[in-house]
Amino acid sequence: MKYLLLIYTDENAWTDSEREHCYAESTELTHDLHARGQYLGASPLQPVATATSVRVRDGKRLVTDGPFAETHEQLGGYFLIEAADLNEAISIAGRIPGARKGTVEVRPVMELPGLPPGA
Amino acid sequence: MVELDTERTQQVLADVYQRESRRVFATLIRLLGDFDLAEEALHDAFASAAEQWPRDGVPANPRAWLVSAGRFKAIDAIRRRARFDASMHEIARRLEDVADTGSSSDDEIADDRLRLIFTCCHPALASATQVALTLREVCGLKTEEIAAAFLTTPSTTAQRIVRGKAKIRDAGIPYQVPSLADSAERLDSVLAVIYLVFNEGYSASSGDALTRPDLSQEAIRLGRLLSELLPDSEALGLLALMLLQESRRSARSSPEGDIVLLEDQDRSLWNRDYIAQGKAAVERALSNERIGPYTIQAAIAAAHAAADSAGATDWTRIAALYDLLAGVEPTPVVALNRAVAIAMRDGPAAGLALIDDILQRGELGDYHLAHAARADMCRRLGRTADARASYERALALARQEPERRFLLKRLRETS
Numbered sequence: 001m002k003y004l005l006l007i008y009t010d011e012n013a014w015t016d017s018e019r020e021h022c023y024a025e026s027t028e029l030t031h032d033l034h035a036r037g038q039y040l041g042a043s044p045l046q047p048v049a050t051a052t053s054v055r056v057r058d059g060k061r062l063v064t065d066g067p068f069a070e071t072h073e074q075l076g077g078y079f080l081i082e083a084a085d086l087n088e089a090i091s092i093a094g095r096i097p098g099a100r101k102g103t104v105e106v107r108p109v110m111e112l113p114g115l116p117p118g119a
Numbered sequence: 120m121v122e123l124d125t126e127r128t129q130q131v132l133a134d135v136y137q138r139e140s141r142r143v144f145a146t147l148i149r150l151l152g153d154f155d156l157a158e159e160a161l162h163d164a165f166a167s168a169a170e171q172w173p174r175d176g177v178p179a180n181p182r183a184w185l186v187s188a189g190r191f192k193a194i195d196a197i198r199r200r201a202r203f204d205a206s207m208h209e210i211a212r213r214l215e216d217v218a219d220t221g222s223s224s225d226d227e228i229a230d231d232r233l234r235l236i237f238t239c240c241h242p243a244l245a246s247a248t249q250v251a252l253t254l255r256e257v258c259g260l261k262t263e264e265i266a267a268a269f270l271t272t273p274s275t276t277a278q279r280i281v282r283g284k285a286k287i288r289d290a291g292i293p294y295q296v297p298s299l300a301d302s303a304e305r306l307d308s309v310l311a312v313i314y315l316v317f318n319e320g321y322s323a324s325s326g327d328a329l330t331r332p333d334l335s336q337e338a339i340r341l342g343r344l345l346s347e348l349l350p351d352s353e354a355l356g357l358l359a360l361m362l363l364q365e366s367r368r369s370a371r372s373s374p375e376g377d378i379v380l381l382e383d384q385d386r387s388l389w390n391r392d393y394i395a396q397g398k399a400a401v402e403r404a405l406s407n408e409r410i411g412p413y414t415i416q417a418a419i420a421a422a423h424a425a426a427d428s429a430g431a432t433d434w435t436r437i438a439a440l441y442d443l444l445a446g447v448e449p450t451p452v453v454a455l456n457r458a459v460a461i462a463m464r465d466g467p468a469a470g471l472a473l474i475d476d477i478l479q480r481g482e483l484g485d486y487h488l489a490h491a492a493r494a495d496m497c498r499r500l501g502r503t504a505d506a507r508a509s510y511e512r513a514l515a516l517a518r519q520e521p522e523r524r525f526l527l528k529r530l531r532e533t534s
Contacts, residue, residue, distance in 0.1 A: 001291045083291075084291075084293070085291040085292065085295075086241075086290050086291045086292045087292075087293055087297070087301070089291070091301075106290075108289055108291055
C-alpha cells in the first residue's frame with residue numbers, strides 16, 4: 001500500500017541549525033527507504049508565508065494569500081512511501097525527525113485506476 | 120463421525136456455536152482477509168452444519184469442519200459475484216490458493232484469536248471504537264447489547280463498528296500479533312480496553328444502576344483468554360484485579376441499590392472462589408520481573424481480601440503498595456488513593472495534608488471522589504463545617520445516582 005506521511009510542526013519553533021539537522025536526517029531516511037524499495041517521494045515545503053489558496057466558485061477563480069487554514073502547526077513537508085501495512089507506515093513515520101517536534105499524519109493513498117505512471 | 124439423533128445434534132450444534140463460533144470467526148478473518156466476508160462465511164458454515172450434521176453425524180473435529188466449510192462457502196459466494204463483477208475473479212483465485220494450503224492447527228487458531236484482539240484494539244482506532252469492536256468481534260455481543268451497556272443508541276454503535284472495520288481495511292491495519300518491539304505499547308492498549316469494559320460493568324459511569332454485571336463477566340472472560348494466550352505478567356495482574364474486585368460485587372451495594380463502603384461491607388458475602396482465583400493469579404504475576412500497575416493494584420485488592428474484618432486490614436502493606444504504584448503510575452488519582460491509605464495507617468491529619476496538596480496543585484478539582492475523601496478526613500477530625508463544604512462540592516460533581524444518595528446521607532449525618 002502507498003501512504004502519504006504529512007508532517008505538521010510549528011514552523012517558528014525551529015532554529016536554523018535544527019532545520020539543517022532535520023534536512024540531513026530526513027535525507028538519510030529517504031536513502032534508507034529507497035534501498036528497501038519503499039521510497040516514492042519526499043520534500044520539505046517553503047513556509048506558509050509563501051502559500052497561495054485558489055478556489056473556483058460559480059466558475060469564477062478566487063486567489064487569496066495564505067494557507068487553507070490558519071493553524072498553530074503547519075504542513076511543513078511530506079513523505080510518500082510504499083509499506084506493507086499501517087504498522088510499517090507508523091514505524092517509518094516514527095523515524096521522521098518532524099515527529100519529535102510536531103505530528104506526522106499517516107494517510108493511506110487511494111489507488112485510482114487510469115492515472116499515468118509515476119510516484 | 121458420531122451418529123446422534125436430531126434433538127441431540129441440535130444441542131451439540133448449540134454448544135459448538137457457544138464454544139467455537141468466535142474462534143472459527145477469528146480464523147476465517149485471517150483466511151479471507153475481510154471481517155464482513157468472514158462474518159458471512161461463519162453464518163453459512165453454521166447453516167451447513169445445521170443441515171448436514173443431523174444427517175451425516177457430528178464431525179470428529181467440529182472446529183476444523185466449520186473453518187473449512189466457511190472457507191469454501193466464501194469462495195462460492197465470491198465466484199457467484201464474480202459473474203457480475205470481473206474484479207472478483209482475482210480474489211476468488213487467491214482464495215482458492217489459500218484453500219489449498221491445508222487445515223489450520225490448534226496453535227494457529229489460538230494465534231488467530233490474539234490477532235483479532237490486537238487488531239480490534241489497534242491504537243490507530245479511537246478508544247470507543249476499540250471497545251465496541253472488541254465486544255462485537257471478539258466477544259460476539261450484539262450491537263444492541265453494546266449500545267445498551269454504554270447508554271448509546273444501536274445506530275451510533277453500529278456506525279462506530281462499521282467505520283472501525285472500514286478503517287482496518289482501508290488504512291491497512293494488519294491482522295497480526297505485534298512484533299516484540301511494539302508489544303508492550305500494543306498490549307497496554309488491549310489491557311486498557313478490557314479494564315474499561317470491566318469498569319463500565321463494575322461502576323457504571325452514569326445512570327440509575329450501580330453496576331452492569333454482564334459487562335464485567337465479559338471483561339473477565341477476555342482477561343482469562345488473553346492471559347491464556349499470552350504469557351504476560353500484566354495480563355495476569357489485570358485478570359487478578361478484576362476477579363478480586365468482582366468478588367465484592369454483592370457486598371458493595373445494599374438491596375436498595377445504595378453504596379456500601381469497603382469498611383462496612385459484610386465480608387461473608389464476598390465470593391471466595393473469585394478471591395482464591397484472584398490471589399493465585401496475583402501471586403503468579405508478582406513472581407515476574409516486570410511488575411506493572413495492574414499487578415500492584417491487584418496486590419492491594421488481595422491485601423483487602425485477606426482481612427477477615429475491616430479492622431484487621433494490613434494498612435502498612437497497603438500504603439507501601441500505593442507508594443510502589445505512585446512510582447510506576449504517578450497520576451493524581453493514584454496520589455489520592457495513596458493519601459487515603461496513608462490516612463488509615465497514620466491517621467486522618469496525614470491524609471488531609473496530602474489531599475490538600477493534590478487539590479492545591481489544581482489537580483482533581485472536578486473529581487467528586489477527591490472532595491468526598493477530603494470531607495471524610497475532616498469529618499474524622501471533627502471539622503464539621505469543612506466536612507460539609509467538601510461533601511457539598513462532591514455532591515455537585517457526582518453524576519451517578521447511588522453515589523449522590525450516599526453523599527446526601529453523609530451530608531445529613533455530618534452536622
